Amino acid sequence: MLKLIELLIFEHRNEHSLQIKKPYSVPKIYTGNDNLKKRWYVYYYFRNPKTGLLEKMGNIYGNSNHYKTKAESLSILTSLQKNLLNLLKKGYNPFKENQELYNKEIEKIPSTIADVEEPKMTIKEAIDFALNLKKQSLAKTSYRGLNNRMNNFIEWIEKNHSKLKTIEVLNKKILTEFLNYQLEKTSARNRNNFRADLSSIFQILEDNEIIISNYAKKIPTLKSIPTRNKTYSCNLPQK
Template structure:
């Protein structure tokens, strides 16, 4: 019976009902111990923990003997088969509303509800034969069946495709623009833009953001893999997943399913270390032909900086008097490093330069340069590549190779007089690694720790034969 029908009872019935003492509490929904109105602010773990608990409708009814309100049995009605907050809460809201109607119509868990059952089922309200009465279910079972019958209507879900696809993505991009660095955002946006172009070309039939499913994303990533590397495909997956997480947090989509898509194995690109002969030849050439680039290389080599960190340096970041270097690293706002004397002696007079000018520019040392950070780094990478090409060095060699080379050289030199733990403790201060595990992995990757000659283990007489020959 609809609420309108209930309100249209005759005046006598209404007056009688409103004079009665309220015998039941407002039915409520238990949602796993969390406030669903703040669902989007909960962490993924908190949401999953809540959904792992049973959700149900509960209410209290006045016991006719004691006059006290007694909590009644939980009503779940199969709601917990739904795995998302939205579906489960929608279902329980219908149960709650139907239960409230039944209570308002006079349902009483402590008495015979036959008259109410007749009213709902449309049966004639007169006494049946004794034989028919025996066939009826017990009143408790019939009452439960009425609640269940009214609480489980067939729900025709309206098709909700959500916000228009490209509008939703622009919304996500705007939020990411405020959270990503100026260096990271262009790369992120490039991946999202590429996906938007693919959708317009391959799936113009899709309109709403919720029409995009796992199958569509996998198809797009496979198309990326066919035209580029697995690394680029993984980067595309990461960017899309980050965007969809933002959309999920803002309740534009229900779930970020991209997290469940596998990450492909990739072969990491490794920068080779230089041999002593290569170092000597490169340094000699740059000293004669490009002394500014050589000074740039010294910052990478002697201060163990990344090329992009060197490009961030301004005149004000160098304190020659205190031998300190202030750098903005990727993992800290500002990091302080000492300037070793071997580098300090090669620096020009900084007192005549503007503090806000960059150290390294195409126009010289300590000059203004209005260019994005990534473009500044790429400029010096291209400048160094011209020299690499002269010496026929491949892609496996780069500016980063200087950092690897010098860390490996220091490790082997320090190992001659110190224990491995002492060496690593000192190196952590120089390289900037925050944990011993990270440093040990890095040293393994660059083959810094090499064994002594083990020929004697392969042939016990090897060194003896060498002595006899001499």
Template structure:
């Protein structure tokens, strides 16, 4: 550490620190320490794991163009050889202070006389070009702190697939400033094309790819690494999403009988969908601490970090009684592969995939339509309740009003559209109203 400090404060540095700069405004940004992080227990924490590099960075106005540089100048020195977070933060702060004094004293990273001394490399160094790969990895890493784990994994997958394509096309080592809109269009066209010359993705998947990569490029623009984010200028075809449809009554009976005999854990999961109107990803989040048997409420954590409260109707209550929740730990998940509340070392996405995969095997076994999924049981419940309300003498408006509280739709119009889409609302026979025959 002493050697590092000495290297920065030798006679050459002192010469630059003591040289007055007449104009300081906007010549450079104040040096900052980049602390590499990882996600732990839902929070971003500093890490010194292998491959997680720390550095001091700043921006400097290019004397040739008069413009602030797009890429930061980075100083690594011996920072990543230090074996504790405390040491790295201490030395990093020292490096920031010394670098700031040097900049105020007149130092320019474009001065070749000092560049070899300090080991500083920036946008004018051919040895430190910000390649397409490095830029997107940089954008992903810096965006990580604002994303939940599930969202980050989605971004990671999109970026990984894009960089693999760039590698095949010889673009991964291209200077990020040379990446053009046409390159991205080529990639999106590749995703649309059928195999083997493409991936055969549907328009919705292609649009999602563009949205995620565009968000990374927006971060690079925000960090002044690229002069423009051209993703919003690229038009993608909007695909019509295929909507799930409810099962027939006969199909529901087949599934119920099969699951009761062969898939009891899946049977409980599907019944919970039917009676609670919850989505798969909401159900796999439920922990024992979210269940209040006394008040008969289930409180579901949502994506927005809020809680959605569901009434525990009688079938749900009786089901939960069998789980003996009072003997479980508060953080135990309600649904696990064992059929008992407990720990499950799997991501939310992995837990959803587990139940979806088991149901897919049943669907393929009986040859059910592709647009009928576990989500369809919510539709079956909505159709059944709506028709029951109407059959009991309620008007359509009354039935809609009662159903809104159960399905948690935000408006009557949204619920009406939903019921029409799944075939719950159909007009009566109007043939007697015709005045002519055809």
């Protein structure tokens, strides 16, 4: 006569063999050990229909890295995590087009709901954000020079274009005007240094989807003529 434990083991094995593998994993949040200097995101795995194996899908960042506090960033990602799980339960499949699911979700949205704009970063906030990332990869002396030039740029904006508040309103014309100011004030070489630093900072902002385009990169570098000190020959008296 079979013992109870043997029957339970048999039932467990039978149930396990009949289980259907889940097509996805529960979405999780990566916070870089609560380090705001790293990019936070939501990640999940989905089973590849060809291999039958779970594969990691693309990270979902949202705008969590635009916020300065852990609570704000976590709030955004928690919402994304919850919504993603709901979509997965409804049949979302990253290996398909999901047009039918998309149409169903769109129908649920009332037409009277107005588009909600995301909070925009000020010029100083955006530049400070990029500087903070740059600081991790530059030597102290290099960072000090970059930081000083960016402070000069911010001061110039506040003095000459005080109505410009948010980063997305800056354009190529404004940046060119600032570089022309530096050219007239100092030299082509110094102007080019400002251009290179602005391009470096704005590239970070573009990569993080804070601005649409790096306008500084589209501004050409000026050819600077190096100034050579006049040399004098030392004529020694002949014996």
